[in-house]
Amino acid sequence: MITPRDDVVARGRRVVLRRKRLSDVAEDYAWRADEELARFDAAPALRMPFQEFARSWEMDMRFSDVPLRNLAIEDEHGRRIGNIMYYNVDRWRKEAEIGISIGQREYWSRGYGSDAVRALVRHLFRTTDLRRLYLHTLDWNVRAQRAFQKAGFRPCGTAYRNGHTFVVMEVRREWLPA
Numbered sequence: 001m002i003t004p005r006d007d008v009v010a011r012g013r014r015v016v017l018r019r020k021r022l023s024d025v026a027e028d029y030a031w032r033a034d035e036e037l038a039r040f041d042a043a044p045a046l047r048m049p050f051q052e053f054a055r056s057w058e059m060d061m062r063f064s065d066v067p068l069r070n071l072a073i074e075d076e077h078g079r080r081i082g083n084i085m086y087y088n089v090d091r092w093r094k095e096a097e098i099g100i101s102i103g104q105r106e107y108w109s110r111g112y113g114s115d116a117v118r119a120l121v122r123h124l125f126r127t128t129d130l131r132r133l134y135l136h137t138l139d140w141n142v143r144a145q146r147a148f149q150k151a152g153f154r155p156c157g158t159a160y161r162n163g164h165t166f167v168v169m170e171v172r173r174e175w176l177p178a
Contacts, residue, residue, distance in 0.1 A: 009071055012119035015112055017071045017084060024072055025057050026050075027080060031103035041101065042138055042164045073102070073116045081107045084116050086124065086133070095132040096124070109143060117151035121171055131173045136166040145169070152176060 010017040020028075031037050032046040032053070046053065070085040082102035089096040098120060102113050124130050136159055137144045145155075145167060153169040160166070 010119040010123035012115035014076050015081075015116045015119060016074045016076075016078075017116060017119055017123070018074060019068075020061055020070060020072050022058065022061065024080065025054050027103065028057060028083070029053050031083075031101065034103070037101060037103060040138065040141060040144070042162065042166075071120070073100075073112070075107065075112065079104070081112060082116070084120050086120065089130075093132070094130050095134065096130055098133050098135050111150075113144070114147040114150040117148060117153075121151060121176070125173050125176065132170055134168060134170040136161075136168055139165040139167050 005016075005018070007018045007021070008016050009019060029046065029050055035045045038045040069087055069089075070083060072080050073082040073084055074080050081104040082100065084098070084100045086096045086098045098117070100113055100117060102108055107113075121133060124133060133153075134156070135148065135153065137148065139158070148169050152171045152175060154171070154175075155167055156170045157168040158165060159168050
């Protein structure tokens with residue numbers, strides 16, 4: 001059962017999105033240094049020493065708006081399973097980009113990702129004036145595309161970056177039930 005807590009930003013059916021804690025740094029480092037997880041991000045695996053990463057991570061958490069936009073995902077038992085974030089906020093166009101990573105592999109293909117995305121979408125459309133959320137996912141990552149479609153996203157284009165092809169997907173406020 002999911003109990004009330006003051007660090008919770010949003011809730012899904014099976015997940016809680018909460019503010020990051022300093023105790024999350026080791027897991028974030030391990031996930032960013034993981035070759036397979038980095039491949040899903042179209043990025044190289046992190047190579048910097050842990051202490052350097054931890055210093056930078058802590059500065060971001062203490063002195064920027066990163067903690068408001070980069071959230072931890074917990075399952076219904078309080079186990080941290082990944083991260084979800086929004087960024088590239090454009091106040092003029094009223095849109096932002098989102099991203100998600102499920103670091104605990106045993107939670108892949110079990111609905112936790114789409115539940116977390118639905119929870120973030122609902123939260124952002126209820127608490128901000130954003131009208132559009134979008135994302136980029138690698139063209140070969142069909143599992144992620146299905147999860148995003150379950151959360152209401154629709155393909156809207158293709159992008160090319162650093163030799164990778166991405167499917168661009170979006171969800172708009174007016175597409176969702178009131």
